[in-house]
Amino acid sequence: MTEIKIGILTVSDRASAGVYEDLSGKAIIATLDEYLSSPWQSVYRVIPDEQALIEASLKQMADEEGCCLIVTTGGTGPALRDVTPEATEAVCEKMMPGFGELMRQVSLKYVPTAILSRQTAGIRGKSLMINLPGKPKSIRECLDAVFPAVPYCIDLLEGPFLTCHEEIIKPFRPKA
Amino acid sequence: MTEIKIGILTVSDRASAGVYEDLSGKAIIATLDEYLSSPWQSVYRVIPDEQALIEASLKQMADEEGCCLIVTTGGTGPALRDVTPEATEAVCEKMMPGFGELMRQVSLKYVPTAILSRQTAGIRGKSLMINLPGKPKSIRECLDAVFPAVPYCIDLLEGPFLTCHEEIIKPFRPKA
Amino acid sequence: MTEIKIGILTVSDRASAGVYEDLSGKAIIATLDEYLSSPWQSVYRVIPDEQALIEASLKQMADEEGCCLIVTTGGTGPALRDVTPEATEAVCEKMMPGFGELMRQVSLKYVPTAILSRQTAGIRGKSLMINLPGKPKSIRECLDAVFPAVPYCIDLLEGPFLTCHEEIIKPFRPKA
Numbered sequence: 001m002t003e004i005k006i007g008i009l010t011v012s013d014r015a016s017a018g019v020y021e022d023l024s025g026k027a028i029i030a031t032l033d034e035y036l037s038s039p040w041q042s043v044y045r046v047i048p049d050e051q052a053l054i055e056a057s058l059k060q061m062a063d064e065e066g067c068c069l070i071v072t073t074g075g076t077g078p079a080l081r082d083v084t085p086e087a088t089e090a091v092c093e094k095m096m097p098g099f100g101e102l103m104r105q106v107s108l109k110y111v112p113t114a115i116l117s118r119q120t121a122g123i124r125g126k127s128l129m130i131n132l133p134g135k136p137k138s139i140r141e142c143l144d145a146v147f148p149a150v151p152y153c154i155d156l157l158e159g160p161f162l163t164c165h166e167e168i169i170k171p172f173r174p175k176a
Numbered sequence: 177m178t179e180i181k182i183g184i185l186t187v188s189d190r191a192s193a194g195v196y197e198d199l200s201g202k203a204i205i206a207t208l209d210e211y212l213s214s215p216w217q218s219v220y221r222v223i224p225d226e227q228a229l230i231e232a233s234l235k236q237m238a239d240e241e242g243c244c245l246i247v248t249t250g251g252t253g254p255a256l257r258d259v260t261p262e263a264t265e266a267v268c269e270k271m272m273p274g275f276g277e278l279m280r281q282v283s284l285k286y287v288p289t290a291i292l293s294r295q296t297a298g299i300r301g302k303s304l305m306i307n308l309p310g311k312p313k314s315i316r317e318c319l320d321a322v323f324p325a326v327p328y329c330i331d332l333l334e335g336p337f338l339t340c341h342e343e344i345i346k347p348f349r350p351k352a
Numbered sequence: 353m354t355e356i357k358i359g360i361l362t363v364s365d366r367a368s369a370g371v372y373e374d375l376s377g378k379a380i381i382a383t384l385d386e387y388l389s390s391p392w393q394s395v396y397r398v399i400p401d402e403q404a405l406i407e408a409s410l411k412q413m414a415d416e417e418g419c420c421l422i423v424t425t426g427g428t429g430p431a432l433r434d435v436t437p438e439a440t441e442a443v444c445e446k447m448m449p450g451f452g453e454l455m456r457q458v459s460l461k462y463v464p465t466a467i468l469s470r471q472t473a474g475i476r477g478k479s480l481m482i483n484l485p486g487k488p489k490s491i492r493e494c495l496d497a498v499f500p501a502v503p504y505c506i507d508l509l510e511g512p513f514l515t516c517h518e519e520i521i522k523p524f525r526p527k528a
Contacts, residue, residue, distance in 0.1 A: 078480070097280075097449075098280045098292065118448060118450070157256075272467070273453075277456060350465060
């Protein structure tokens with residue numbers, strides 16, 4: 001059985017400096033634990049908002065760790081230090097605009113400032129990379145919206161077969 | 177009267193190798209026949225998922241055949257061989273993000289995996305190019321959604337005046 | 353108190369040649385006057401659809417005039433002369449896809465040709481730049497949709513604190 005590794009990359013100057021605890025990365029891990037019935041292993045890192053460092057971490061999680069899925073949190077806003085989408089785009093061969101569109105649309109139901117989020121998603125080799133928002137509540141809203149499409153995307157990338165607790169999240173795999 | 181030529185480009189390794197019949201390209205031709213009351217001529221080709229070949233075909237349909245509209249089917253997913261959006265972007269001078277956004281939104285009503293489609297649209301010279309999904313059912317859903325804007329777009333590109341069977345599809349042309 | 357300067361850039365061959373009056377730029381100024389309770393100063397210009405000139409005007413409004421917000425009108429369609437989004441992207445360091453997505457979605461409620469608009473938004477230094485449509489009615493629909501997120505975006509760019517007539521438009525600032 002193929003090992004399932006998922007990268008969780010928290011991008012935050014303050015969390016990486018220890019100014020506060022990284023609640024966002026932990027919320028992602030807890031949500032994925034709730035979703036997945038497949039056994040999986042997290043590759044978890046907390047780094048500052050430095051584009052070169054984000055790119056290097058994404059590459060390392062994809063190419064060396066072999067993560068089939070990498071989710072980031074933080075750095076998707078309009079502020080000067082927010083460069084997570086740029087780093088993601090720089091390391092991906094293919095962009096997946098549908099993820100950002102749907103996540104913004106879902107967040108717009110809660111806050112009009114959802115349009116300020118520049119979240120994107122893309123593919124590097126066999127890794128799907130998804131930018132999530134910074135706040136635990138928004139993270140869950142976004143993951144609930146896009147995750148049903150994630151296992152099939154990983155199938156198409158010839159990655160491991162992810163199974164879910166279907167009473168919590170229902171993955172969709174179209175009939176051939 | 178200007179001749180109306182429309183390019184239909186099926187991008188599929190298997191259909192081009194004769195492994196199966198190209199139902200998608202044929203579904204597009206049938207749908208356009210239903211829509212258009214203007215006489216029109218199809219320029220139809222089936223090619224494998226090779227970026228250079230897709231680009232060459234799009235250019236040829238636009239520049240040499242003079243197609244006012246070129247629709248593709250296939251190659252918009254996340255898999256390694258899916259490169260139709262990249263080829264489209266490479267040959268277009270202008271991108272039209274609204275087409276992909278609306279098509280994904282419409283497909284999302286049917287399947288959560290609609291966000292995996294990377295469909296785009298753009299303009300090269302006087303040709304509007306639109307990526308459609310691979311499956312006949314999704315093709316029709318997407319065309320029904322975006323086609324009302326197509327005749328006016330072609331007007332703005334100084335192309336031929338397309339008329340439709342308005343009981344089937346109603347083109348919209350804003351008053352000046 | 354920081355002075356609030358807002359750039360209004362009308363991009364139109366005909367308005368700049370005096371063929372007709374620039375009603376769109378004036379509609380933007382009137383709308384911002386209605387919205388804002390903060391005193392503000394407009395930097396208003398009408399130029400033809402020339403990409404180099406649009407870029408130079410956007411840069412000048414951002415870098416020399418210090419406008420915290422720059423809104424354009426015109427030049428976002430598919431026609432040969434429509435190059436406002438390209439000019440905007442060329443001068444911005446960060447793109448804000450959520451603005452264009454929401455504006456197209458709102459306009460789609462009124463006209464199916466809304467998908468032909470290529471409006472975008474982005475950030476250059478401390479300036480938020482937003483492309484608006486060309487017609488006064490659509491301008492208002494789009495501004496009503498996106499403006500609630502604008503003051504907080506400018507906060508994040510460390511610009512001036514914008515206050516609004518909240519019975520007309522309600523800016524949203526998330527709690528930290």
